[in-house]
Amino acid sequence: MASVQALKKIWMDGKLVDWDDAKIHVLTHGLHYACAVFEGIRCNETVARSAIFRLEEHIDRFLNSAKIYRMNLGYSKRELVDACIETVRANRVTSCYLRPIAFTSYGAMGLNPLKNKISVAIPLWEWGPYLGEEALSKGVRCMVSSWARIDSRSLPPQAKCSANYANSALAKMEAISAGYDEAIMLNAIGLVAEGPGENIFRVKDGILSTPPASSGILRGITRDTIIQFSRDLKITFYRNDFTREELFTSDELFFSGTAVGVNPIREVDGRQIGDGGYPLAKKLQRLYDGAIHGRLKRYSGWLTKV
Numbered sequence: 296m297a298s299v300q301a302l303k304k305i306w307m308d309g310k311l312v313d314w315d316d317a318k319i320h321v322l323t324h325g326l327h328y329a330c331a332v333f334e335g336i337r338c339n340e341t342v343a344r345s346a347i348f349r350l351e352e353h354i355d356r357f358l359n360s361a362k363i364y365r366m367n368l369g370y371s372k373r374e375l376v377d378a379c380i381e382t383v384r385a386n387r388v389t390s391c392y393l394r395p396i397a398f399t400s401y402g403a404m405g406l407n408p409l410k411n412k413i414s415v416a417i418p419l420w421e422w423g424p425y426l427g428e429e430a431l432s433k434g435v436r437c438m439v440s441s442w443a444r445i446d447s448r449s450l451p452p453q454a455k456c457s458a459n460y461a462n463s464a465l466a467k468m469e470a471i472s473a474g475y476d477e478a479i480m481l482n483a484i485g486l487v488a489e490g491p492g493e494n495i496f497r498v499k500d501g502i503l504s505t506p507p508a509s510s511g512i513l514r515g516i517t518r519d520t521i522i523q524f525s526r527d528l529k530i531t532f533y534r535n536d537f538t539r540e541e542l543f544t545s546d547e548l549f550f551s552g553t554a555v556g557v558n559p560i561r562e563v564d565g566r567q568i569g570d571g572g573y574p575l576a577k578k579l580q581r582l583y584d585g586a587i588h589g590r591l592k593r594y595s596g597w598l599t600k601v
């Protein structure tokens with residue numbers, strides 16, 4: 296994956312600073328103890344101006360992640376929404392990936408994070424589809440990870456905390472080293488949870504399903520978008536658990552996420568999924584693409600124009 300290309304400005308603790316000045320100390324508390332919560336949000340070109348997709352829902356999740364970790368960000372939802380818009384404008388980009396992040400700053404060391412000031416930053420960069428453009432049409436090859444997904448007895452999966460991504464990175468590295476594109480993670484009781492940075496959907500006999508929040512997943516905003524589409528398209532949909540073997544016998548599987556979009560899965564542990572076509576995944580992918588690029592009036596309420 297190519298390195299991030301520098302842009303112009305980053306929002307840091309209430310003001311825009313030059314890209315190269317957005318620096319932190321090596322003793323930043325959050326770097327050592329993973330006390331950091333973040334978001335991943337996309338701004339896309341639309342027929343009129345660029346627009347950020349479901350910005351308010353992302354900021355709600357950001358604030359909820361912070362609340363779970365007893366972090367007081369010191370900014371209201373409105374201020375954070377405005378800061379995201381301001382940062383996109385300042386960088387004069389038409390499409391980008393925004394990464395609001397809040398972390399315990401430089402100050403005291405040791406495991407008690409409550410002593411340290413919380414810093415909030417909003418960097419952004421230009422980023423293509425996470426698993427690549429080709430993966431969106433051809434689908435990805437996955438392995439079921441030997442690493443179990445974190446569960447809420449140890450780390451709250453519904454808080455988008457940096458700590459969770461050490462678990463994700465172990466699964467991702469394992470999959471890449473074994474020659475696959477991506478991992479699928481089971482939870483502590485062996486049921487399917489999600490990908491390292493994506494939710495997962497299954498299609499079987501015309502029924503769409505995805506694991507419930509209680510399976511130990513991040514409640515994806517793209518997942519919620521797909522659920523909304525399934526209602527609008529009158530597709531039978533359930534939030535239900537499925538097993539590893541039900542992955543293999545699916546008619547279709549796909550990932551959903553802000554970074555990845557709607558990405559079909561073509562193989563799991565050497566078994567081809569379905570007949571190699573992805574009719575429903577592709578239909579939902581087209582709808583998602585239409586919604587994020589402002590081509591579908593019905594979903595224009597999800598767009599914040601920049």
Ligand SMILES: Cc1ncc(COP(=O)(O)O)c(C=O)c1O
Nearest residue numbers: 492493494513515516517552553
């Ligand atoms: C672990 C995990 N699951 C699911 C998702 C998908 O969430 P969203 O659709 O809100 O991007 C992400 C991405 O943020 C993630 O990191």
